[in-house]
Amino acid sequence: xxxxxxxxxxxxxxxxxxxxxxxxxxxxxxxxxxxxxxxxxxxxxxxxxxxxxxxxxxxxxxxxxxxxxxxxxxxxxxxxxxxxxxxxxxxxxxxxxxxxxxxxxxxxxxxxxxxxxxxxxxxxxxxxxxxxxxxxxxxxxxxxxxxxxxxxxxxxxxxxxxxxxxxxxxxxxxxxxxxxxxxxxxxxxxxxxxxxxxxxxxxxxxxxxxxxxxxxxxxxxxxxxxxxxxxxxxxxxxxxxxxxxxxxxxxxx
Numbered sequence: 726x727x728x729x730x731x732x733x734x735x736x737x738x739x740x741x742x743x744x745x746x747x748x749x750x751x752x753x754x755x756x757x758x759x760x761x762x763x764x765x766x767x768x769x770x771x772x773x774x775x776x777x778x779x780x781x782x783x784x785x786x787x788x789x790x791x792x793x794x795x796x797x798x799x800x801x802x803x804x805x806x807x808x809x810x811x812x813x814x815x816x817x818x819x820x821x822x823x824x825x826x827x828x829x830x831x832x833x834x835x836x837x838x839x840x841x842x843x844x845x846x847x848x849x850x851x852x853x854x855x856x857x858x859x860x861x862x863x864x865x866x867x868x869x870x871x872x873x874x875x876x877x878x879x880x881x882x883x884x885x886x887x888x889x890x891x892x893x894x895x896x897x898x899x900x901x902x903x904x905x906x907x908x909x910x911x912x913x914x915x916x917x918x919x920x921x922x923x924x925x926x927x928x929x930x931x932x933x934x935x936x937x938x939x940x941x942x943x944x945x946x947x948x949x950x951x952x953x954x955x956x957x958x959x960x961x962x963x964x965x966x967x968x969x970x971x972x973x974x975x976x977x978x
Contacts, residue, residue: 773806773807773808774800774806774809775799775809776798776800776810776841777796777799777811778796778797778811778822778824778843779795779796780792780795791847792848797847799824799841799843801829801839801857803857804831805831805835806829808836809826809829810826811824811825811826812871813826813870813873814873815873815874815875815881817875820845821842821845822845823840824840824841824843825838825870825881825883826869827868827869827870828857830866834866835861835865835866835867836867837857837859837861837866837868838856838858838859838860838897839858840870840881840883841856854905856905858883858899858901860916862895863888863889864888864889864893866888868886868897869885870883870885870897870899871884871933871935872884872885872934872935872936874937874938874939876900877943880900880902880908881900881903881905882898882900882937882939883899883900883901884896884934884937884947885897885933885935886932886949889920894930894933895919896919896920896932896933896947896963897917897918897934898917898918898919898947899917900915901915917965919932919963920932931950931951931952932949932950932951933949933951934948935949936949943966944965944966945964945966946962947965948962
């Protein structure tokens with residue numbers, strides 16, 4: 726899958742075997758609140774937002790066999806302003822889609838990782854229960870996934886950020902089983918966060934994981950941005966292994 730534009734604005738997968746493309750975007754209803762950190766330049770609605778997907782034919786026209794006229798929306802509708810914002814997806818070998826994003830749980834600013842699986846036709850998969858993953862470590866509990874990948878064993882690795890101290894974010898990572906259940910063998914009950922460089926003595930803040938790759942041996946590469954104690958922005962890259970400790974022989978920077 727190749728991202729051809731900015732997160733939350735427009736995503737396209739590479740052409741699938743039928744030569745079609747899939748896009749995803751927040752379905753905005755009204756308002757103009759910012760739910761994701763300003764570094765990403767994303768402005769989403771304050772309320773009444775749903776996950777939204779569209780599938781395009783090779784010539785760019787909407788694929789009328791997908792959803793309704795080529796488009797699908799889906800709302801978790803859990804609380805607060807019901808602002809649900811899709812940020813990334815993977816297409817499975819059978820054509821199903823696993824879509825993840827930020828889901829509003831309650832007002833004023835409690836947001837969690839949320840994922841839903843769709844059939845190749847665009848219909849929400851009736852055999853799959855919506856997934857909600859709360860980190861809820863502090864602040865306003867504003868957490869969001871930015872990337873999802875599927876590992877060789879069919880598990881889903883989802884990366885993004887979780888708020889700790891108010892206004893300070895950590896790299897956040899979760900691994901889900903193929904059925905959407907948390908993989909409790911990974912990290913702490915399926916979750917892991919990273920907020921500084923081990924042994925470096927450097928204190929950082931606003932660690933936002935926006936890049937994700939899975940190596941053939943199952944190790945996970947996270948890439949993103951952070952800020953030093955003086956406010957200087959930095960790139961940050963971390964590699965983790967199955968039990969989510971930092972991998973020997975690789976220095977994060």
